[in-house]
Amino acid sequence: MQTFISAPPQFKVSTRRRALPFTGGSCSALAGGSGAEAAALAAYATLNTYCINATGTVNQNPLGPYGTNGSCTHDCSYEQTWWWKADYRPTNTNLNASISFMNMGNSYNTAFQPTQTWVSTNLPAYNNSITGDINTILQVDTAIINAGGNATPAQTAQLAAAFSDAASVLLSNINQANQALQRLASFVNNVNPYITYMQTTATNAQAWIKTNATAIENNLIGQIACGSGDVQNSFNGMFNDVAAKFVNMQSPFNLISAGFNTALQATEKVAGIFLSLQSKSQLVSQYMNDAQALAPTNVMRKVKLNSALNVWGQFVTEANTEFAGS
Amino acid sequence: MKQDKKDTTPNGASHPTLGVPKEMNITDICRGMQTGWPQLVRAMKKLREDPVFCNFFPLGFASGDGLGIGRPEQLLSALAVDPAYLTKPTPPADVYARSVWLTMRVYEAAQTMSITLKELPGILPTAKDAKAADAGAMVKEVLDSEYGLTGTAANIIKLANDFTKHLEGIGGNLQTAQTDYQEISDLLEKQKPVGESDNIFRSIATHPQALATSDEINQQLDDLGSAAAKVTAFAVIENMRMAVQSLTTAWQVTKEQFETIARHDPASLGDPSFLQDTLQLDTAAGEWAAFAEVTNGFLKGALVVR
Numbered sequence: 001m002q003t004f005i006s007a008p009p010q011f012k013v014s015t016r017r018r019a020l021p022f023t024g025g026s027c028s029a030l031a032g033g034s035g036a037e038a039a040a041l042a043a044y045a046t047l048n049t050y051c052i053n054a055t056g057t058v059n060q061n062p063l064g065p066y067g068t069n070g071s072c073t074h075d076c077s078y079e080q081t082w083w084w085k086a087d088y089r090p091t092n093t094n095l096n097a098s099i100s101f102m103n104m105g106n107s108y109n110t111a112f113q114p115t116q117t118w119v120s121t122n123l124p125a126y127n128n129s130i131t132g133d134i135n136t137i138l139q140v141d142t143a144i145i146n147a148g149g150n151a152t153p154a155q156t157a158q159l160a161a162a163f164s165d166a167a168s169v170l171l172s173n174i175n176q177a178n179q180a181l182q183r184l185a186s187f188v189n190n191v192n193p194y195i196t197y198m199q200t201t202a203t204n205a206q207a208w209i210k211t212n213a214t215a216i217e218n219n220l221i222g223q224i225a226c227g228s229g230d231v232q233n234s235f236n237g238m239f240n241d242v243a244a245k246f247v248n249m250q251s252p253f254n255l256i257s258a259g260f261n262t263a264l265q266a267t268e269k270v271a272g273i274f275l276s277l278q279s280k281s282q283l284v285s286q287y288m289n290d291a292q293a294l295a296p297t298n299v300m301r302k303v304k305l306n307s308a309l310n311v312w313g314q315f316v317t318e319a320n321t322e323f324a325g326s
Numbered sequence: 327m328k329q330d331k332k333d334t335t336p337n338g339a340s341h342p343t344l345g346v347p348k349e350m351n352i353t354d355i356c357r358g359m360q361t362g363w364p365q366l367v368r369a370m371k372k373l374r375e376d377p378v379f380c381n382f383f384p385l386g387f388a389s390g391d392g393l394g395i396g397r398p399e400q401l402l403s404a405l406a407v408d409p410a411y412l413t414k415p416t417p418p419a420d421v422y423a424r425s426v427w428l429t430m431r432v433y434e435a436a437q438t439m440s441i442t443l444k445e446l447p448g449i450l451p452t453a454k455d456a457k458a459a460d461a462g463a464m465v466k467e468v469l470d471s472e473y474g475l476t477g478t479a480a481n482i483i484k485l486a487n488d489f490t491k492h493l494e495g496i497g498g499n500l501q502t503a504q505t506d507y508q509e510i511s512d513l514l515e516k517q518k519p520v521g522e523s524d525n526i527f528r529s530i531a532t533h534p535q536a537l538a539t540s541d542e543i544n545q546q547l548d549d550l551g552s553a554a555a556k557v558t559a560f561a562v563i564e565n566m567r568m569a570v571q572s573l574t575t576a577w578q579v580t581k582e583q584f585e586t587i588a589r590h591d592p593a594s595l596g597d598p599s600f601l602q603d604t605l606q607l608d609t610a611a612g613e614w615a616a617f618a619e620v621t622n623g624f625l626k627g628a629l630v631v632r
Contacts, residue, residue, distance in 0.1 A: 036626075178409035185406035185629075192399070192631070265630055271402070272626040278413050279430045279625065283437055290473050299449050299464040300473045306448065307441045 036273050036322045037112065040266035044105035047259035051103040054198075054252035058095045061245035063088035063209065066238040072227035082224050082231065086213055086238065091205045095249070098201045102256050104191060108267060111187035115180040115270075119323045126173040127316050130284075133166035134309050141296040141305075149297045163292045170288070174281045177319075181274040188267055195261055198253035206246050213238060273322045280315040284308045342583040344443055344469075344601075344610035346617050350576040394496055396420025398631045405629075417485075421493070425566065426628045428489055432573065433621040435482045439580075440614035442468060442475055443607060450598055462592025465601070470588035479581035486574040493567040500560040507553035514546055 069083030140159050144151045151159070217235040221228045287308035294301040401423045404411045417424045446468060450461050470476045587595075587605060594600045601607045 174410075182406060182409040185402050185409065188629075188631075189403055189406050268398075268402070268630045269626065271405070272629045274409075275412060275426065275430060275625040275628060276433075276622050278410075279433050279622075280437075282413055282430075283434050286434075294473065299467055300471070302449060303442055303445045303468055304473070306445050307438070310441050310444070311437060 035324060036266070036270045037115075037325055040108065040112075040263065040270050041325060043259070043263040043266040044108055047256070047263045048103055048105050050252065050255040050259040051099050054099050054249070054256055055096050057249055057252045058092050058099065061092070061248050063091050063242055063245060065089070066241070068234045070227055070230045070234075072224075072230070074226040078225070080224055080226060082220060082227060084216060084220055084231070084234070086216060088209050088212075088242070091209065095201065095205065098198060099256065102194065102197060102260055104260065104263065107191070108187065108263070111183050111267075112270070114176075114183050115323055116325075118176045118180050119319050122176060123173070123316065123319060126169050127312075129169040130166055130173075130312055131309065133162040133169070134288075134305055134312075136162045137166075137291070138302070138305055141301065144296045151296060159296070163288065166288055167285070170281065170285050174278070177274060177277060177281070181271060184267060184271045184274075188264060188271065191264065195264075196257055198256050202246055202249060202253055206242065209242055210239065270322070273318070277315055277319060280311050280318070283311045284315065287311070342586050343604075343606040344584070344587065345606055346610070346613040347576060347579040347583055349572070349579045350617060351572065394420055396422035396424075398422065398629055401426065402629055402631065417489070421496070421563075421566065424489060424492070426625065428485055428570070428573075429621055429624050429628070431485055432482060433618055433625060435478045435577075436614055436618035436621055438478045439475055440611050440618055443611040443614060446601065446607060447598065450596065450601075458596040459592040461596030462590075462594065463596075465595040466588045466592065469584045474584075476581050476584050476588070479577045479584065482577045483574055483581065486570050486577065490567055490570050490574065493563055493570065496563065500557065500564050503553065503556040503560050507550070507557050510546060510550045510553050514550060 064087035065085065066087065067083065067085035069081065071079055071081040073079050137159055140151075140155050140162075144155055213235060217231060221231055224231065287304045291301045291304040291308065294304070396418075400420065401411075404418070404423065411418060412423070412427050412430055417427045446465065449464055449468070468474050590600075594604075
């Protein structure tokens with residue numbers, strides 16, 4: 001028995017042992033279950049809820065208006081008044097725009113649209129053609145066998161046409177499925193960098209407010225002859241308020257990241273279904289090619305044609321089950 | 327789980343069945359597929375910073391952006407450019423995509439085993455009307471021919487062997503790497519202050535000045551990090567190689583099992599009760615279907631990045 005090799009502890013490589021084969025387990029804990037599209041829609045609905053809640057929190061924590069005024073006397077007889085104002089509520093608007101961007105449900109639906117169109121509109125027609133062609137071949141083969149094994153010219157032509165049509169439809173079908181996969185893979189690729197977008201946006205916004213307000217503060221202090229302590233205190237009050245409000249937003253923003261991550265994982269599972277379908281399509285094509293290479297009287301030809309029907313049926317069922325919206 | 331695929335006939339002779347051989351053990355076969363990909367990617371990042379390692383493996387998995395290894399993100403990117411990336415006759419270059427590619431072929435083979443066995447009874451009645459021996463010849467054709475199930479097994483054996491060779495080409499000497507790691511680790515351990523924690527990194531970080539110059543310590547720590555990364559990378563590759571080897575062995579056993587069955591006399595092979603009772607046809611088809619479903623589960627999760 002081979003020994004499992006472990007890496008050093010700080011780079012430990014671990015595997016999860018399965019007690020027995022064929023217990024319904026799989027190689028991956030992330031294997032997709034039935035209804036991958038339904039799971040994805042649920043994940044984007046949850047993300048939508050997180051985004052709505054986060055928008056509420058952003059609106060409840062306006063970053064302005066801030067400002068105050070004061071006066072002081074210097075050089076015995078000069079009274080100086082000062083004031084400052086700052087309003088960072090446009091940052092609230094920007095944060096809400098970022099939340100809207102992260103609410104990717106509509107973008108996902110657009111990316112899924114080619115899959116939807118293929119499964120709902122085109123697959124039923126492909127199914128009719130392919131099952132019709134295979135059944136035609138089986139029927140003609142039976143007639144040839146019953147007649148002693150020699151095909152008539154009409155039967156030969158009928159078989160050639162059925163094989164040709166099946167190959168053509170299989171190709172159209174997988175090409176359309178592949179285009180649908182391509183859209184989903186592109187979607188995940190494009191949005192993958194935005195997992196921590198809310199955190200980055202919030203950190204940058206808070207830093208920008210600090211820089212912007214500090215410049216105003218320093219400018220003001222540079223122009224007044226007295227009262228700089230009061231000015232500093234008033235600005236610190238704003239900085240504390242801004243910091244507290246960003247703390248309030250942190251949890252809803254973290255939920256958006258988590259929801260976004262879950263939704264993308266669900267999308268990746270939807271994309272993974274296509275690998276299973278590609279394999280099935282490959283099998284059907286291979287069985288059809290094998291069958292065409294064999295004589296109608298060869299027992300393997302019937303096995304191959306029936307196998308093609310079987311796997312094609314699995315293909316249609318899996319596509320309809322996994323890509324159903326609910 | 328099947329403990330033994332052999333069944334004993336009334337006269338005491340034993341026969342292999344049409345089922346999944348015990349060598350087709352999911353734990354062994356999946357080991358390389360579910361091995362620590364994030365750890366491997368981190369190890370590769372570390373190794374790419376090591377010029378000695380990169381010089382030693384200029385065309386191997388230490389080069390470039392780890393393209394020789396790959397990961398789910400890269401596979402998704404490849405599918406965004408070419409969605410038929412995994413359906414080509416030749417396998418993809420990187421290890422991750424190639425493991426998925428091979429799993430697709432294994433899934434297809436397992437499906438073929440299952441479905442073909444399910445189809446087998448369907449060809450018997452017609453044949454039985456003629457002669458049992460004729461039916462047996464048909465069964466033999468299904469089991470052991472170019473288009474039959476031994477051909478299916480032979481194809482997987484070839485693909486898995488090719489992958490093993492590829493893995494052997496990019497991997498390194500794990501034992502040497504483990505020895506190197508241990509030597510550096512021992513060297514650092516000797517310099518550890520008495521009574522200090524066993525954690526080498528922590529003890530050195532706490533007392534660097536008490537041990538040696540900081541440059542020397544930093545160099546040793548760096549060497550230790552590289553050595554550890556090397557062991558991780560080699561161990562992951564080795565685990566995957568062993569998994570593919572297990573897969574190869576399992577399909578070789580399958581092929582031999584079916585060849586042995588095909589050598590039964592045609593009259594027996596054409597007898598439905600022999601197929602069901604002795605060769606366990608119904609059970610076998612279900613076993614292959616279950617194995618196919620397990621591999622399909624891996625495929626469905628193969629693009630999950632997180």
